[in-house]
Amino acid sequence: MGYISDTLKQRRHRAAVLVSAATHDTTIRLAQLQQLNTKQQGLMLGPSEQMTASLNRYRDYLGHEYAWLVIDCREQLHADAIAACCGTLQAGGLLVLLLPEQPSPFALRLLDHAACFAEIQQQPANESTWHAIGEACQQLSRVTPNNVAPEALKQQQQIVEQLLGSQSPQLLIADRGRGKSATLGLAAKQWLASHHGELLITAPHPSAIAQVKRYVGANHERLRFRPWDKLLQQSPAANSPLIIDEAAAIPLPQLRRLCQHYQPLWLATTVAGYEGCGRGFVVHFEQWLRQRYPQLGYCQLQQPLRWAADDPLERWLWSALLLQQPSATATSSGIDERYHDCHASELDDSLLAQAFDLLLQGHYQSSPNDLKLLLDDPQQRLLLASENGQITGVVWYSQEGPLSAELAVAVQRGQRRPAGNLIPQAVGYYLQQQWALRHRCWRIVRIVVTTAQRRQGLGSQLLQQLRQQAQQQRIDWLATSYGYTQPLSRFWLNNHYQTIRISQRLDKSSGRPACFAAQALSTELQPPLATLVTYQQQQQRWREQQLSTTDVAQFAPPLLDIIDALYDAFINAYIGFNDAQFALFCQHQRGLICLPQTLHRAIDEAQLAQRLQQPSRASALAYLRQHLNLLKN
Template identity: 35%
Template sequence: MPLSHLHQYQQKLAQLGQRQLLLLAGEPAWQTAQIQQITQLCQGDWVTISFNQPHAILPEQAIRLLGREFLHAVFDANEGFNTDALAMLTGTLKAGSVLILCLPDIERWDSYTDNDSQRWNDAQGVLSTPNFMAWLKNITLGDDKAIVWQQSTPFQLPKLIEKAKPWALPQGKPTAEQQVILDNLLLSTSGIWSVIAPRGRGKSALAGMFIEQYQGNVLVCAPAKNSTDVLSSHTNKAISFYSPDNLLALCINNEIQSDWLIIDEAASLPIAQLEVLCGYFPNVLMTTTVQGYEGTGRGFMLKLGDNIPNLHTYQLQTPIRWAKDCPLENWLNQLLLLDELESDFERQKQGEVDIHQLQGNWHNNISQLHDFYQLLTSAHYRTTPLDLRRLLDGQKQRYWSASINKKIVGAVWCIEEGGLPFELAYDVWLGTRRPRGNLVAQSLVTYGLTPDAMCLNSLRISRIAVLPQYRRQKIAATLIANIVKESQKQAIDYLSVSFGYTEVLAQFWMQCGFQIVRLGVHKEASSGCYAAMAIYPLTEKGEQLLRSSLRAFALQYPQIEQQTKLCLADNLIPNHVATSQDRWLVMAGFAFAHRPALTVYESVANFLVGYEQHYPLLVAFFVDNKSLEQCVAEFSLSGKKVLTKQLREQCAQLMAEKDPQLTSRYQQWLATYSHPSCFDFV
């Protein structure tokens, strides 16, 4: 079939309100030649996402496309397959669009090396991803509506099925679904509202229509200003746009007021930030997708509903930007498991809870993959297509499920950590290396007293989720108990978990046998909470690690409390007393290596007793808690690097005044591994 037929085919797509996938599988030069012809035949925006194409958008920048509309696009996956970017791009395409997907020849997919795997694989380096590529192959070649064009085969177009009723794009007027929501919003005098829907259902358009009809003041907030393009196109009024951080600062300083605040793409902002913003305005409207590439909508609504009990939620079901049963949307939903939960999944089942460790060969058990992943998307806030990639091809992972009548109602996803060479762990302790992966183990070494956490074998609980209707029935605790039991039979020294700190979560993990050994001083972007880390020792070496980690935490806790203003419950506060040797060790690590300042606040204050007048800089920074900027200004330093250097040097001088022989021994011991720092004040 001549390629020229594509133009007429694309026009027919537009009349039917459909969008279509066109897979180009072959050499990059061949793909480029075909794309040149196609873009001349079918005029449009042809927005391109690629790792290396000139003038293309990088996959990690695809979030800038949210809230916008385009006709036609190219997704170049020859070197890496960023599924989040694919989902975002697909959601922006209007009816009549063709999405060109560029990949190597299908025969080579089994050995496809995915450069994007560095982003989601906890192991170092890139991976081949045979399981995802097999999944992609089955979905795409099994789709009789997809256009599949291989370099070695002639061009063919699938048959388009005519519809009895022609499709028409709404001409700026609200649909029946939108009108019901608009009427309620316009009557509101105070309240917090959310509108959730899959892509293309008119959430942003609804927000624009509301601005047009509302007679008072409305502010708009979104991750990026160009995210409001669709919203702006549905009102003739000027949009008062503010970035989230800027708006929050103005609110805190009482410099801004409005009748309404609209937050577009709300799930891409931290829950804590949304909660604070909602407190400053009498009426708030949040719009977000229910699909995972923006932060999982269903999990997002559950978590937001917990934080904002009076939240009113509406849903939009009917697509506006394209017709129902769009081939491209159906293909994407199948590929990334974005379709809705089955209706009976929402009803509580009765029966015994069965706990099983799953094998994880998901490509051979698609129904189990579907259930496990959909449970995560419905019950865990930050599940995205990246997690699907990790499930299919990630390394060093283990899974457990809780089922009732063979239906998964709870899930735990674990990642193996540790078992690394002492030399690498010691370099991490010194602050000279920061390898990928080993989230908890590496953090315990960075802020701990020994490199042991990275050398021992551990299992980190990465995700735990239970469907809402089954919570508070000890299903999560039963899952954890089973993991403990199974791990005790294997060569695992300790279990670990990292979570956004709340007292409820902290007490849950304590009740499961874990003890908090780390608390971060910077809020997580995803949860808006401070990161807490806890461990459960399983062997004597694990017990030793727990004891040393608690002593390190006890040294740091007063400063953590000072910086975060968090007051832990009595049973969570570390009560292990640090030894004199512990203090000397952390002082040496800061003075002669490159360990972070957080590790030495208490020790420096202890060493300074009687020497305060000789070390005004150390007093200002470590005792008076003056900021980096304040110290740089007060002591006329040229910048933060010079300040860091002087703090380390003065700590070394203070140690030498205390005990020159002991100081010399520590310095010699550490000098063997001295490298330039990558950890200062991280």
């Protein structure tokens, strides 16, 4: 049994072996494979020390190319890592994917779609399988990949000429393996040869530009990488030219600021969801770019450079992970009603593809891990709206709470933060509301409708349908979280979701403050939720310096209970300063503590040490807590 053949190499195809029910001696087998990797021709990702790195570090290796790839997903099926790292695999290469012993719906999907390709094999973890894998990896470590197809090189050269020949910014779109980094590098090489000074380049991770620099050649020192957040903190020289790579993995507001502060030459990105970037990025960002730069250029690398256009590994990934847009005419007889509530694993392939494509288009940073979560987590549900067999709207919601009494206490004290139950944990911890951890909540993860249905009321109709279902199942409250904007806030307010918290930290995906909104369904939760709404409103007034001592004196007892709980949580080191400073101010205004004058206005915790004249943030927090504890005692 061999996984590498002359035919595979000649066709510039890649193969995969999916190893199920991995046995106890797998660790030994992996160590043996690592011993073969003396020239680092292979990449091994997984939880054990025999691997090159852990799965969560996969982004560090995206700027490289490998002859073989081992991904150990027995403990954690990481769809993003699988999709992204397969883009580093050369033509003729081999993927070895270790799957969990008990296959989940997502793992079964990988296996089912693999059955359509002779080059994607499923094998048991026995002696013959490991022997064949070892032989293949040893053979691949000595192989030089075949030359690139001429048509792919021709397309690349045409795009390099387009990048260099325009005075307006150029947006370069490509899927993995199309030579995006090489194209940028070749263009940068010629630009540096004809210009003086430096050329800045930024990306979400330094490793993303390793391949770009490789193609720049002698002038690579003049191509200077700067993290995008550092670029926004410094004052640029006039018209500083800038390349932005993997643009879709940078929050949109920050991308816009980069374009405003610098002179963007080329903006390049992957759009197939490999790195947490949905197709919605292209729609939203290109729209903004065309308004700012009417002469914006657009180019797309379609022919793969690293493998053949009909590569079976890529076709398997695109099929299994739903990375390709479904046909516009695809229909299904699976839905015959206006609204349909289900788990993703219950949908046929056509309906699942339609639903997930909507989520990819509607949300800025969707990824293959979202598909895995929808298929594998029984708490994730979909509410679909359809018309004539076509899905027109999707609500993705998560069933959350209640938590056990013991876990609820640990969450409130900041000692535990288990996966899931995002809204109950956020309200229970940041606002110290234990009731939130004891009741059933449905969290709206995402809501999206087709372009044709926007501003037609379908989103609100879906929310009303979800509310009816929740009431029938005696759910206590509904909630959501989103990156705050005024239009989004109006949408949720119009649908009776009141703002209960706006974080002062910016969400890493949207670049905006995370906003939490909710509505009570049970009569029991109406008073505490109304109090949280009032607390958020008063806190906002304080941030805007519109709150007086008289106002605080008139706070109702339920509001004072929240303030007392947050104050106690801070002095006991359960919560941080950012989440407690309004409560501290209120306690000062009530005459219960004496807060230094420098802390009467909203500041960031990073400024605390300077305000209290302490050497570090930790010492400033310790000093403040000690001061408050002395006053309390």
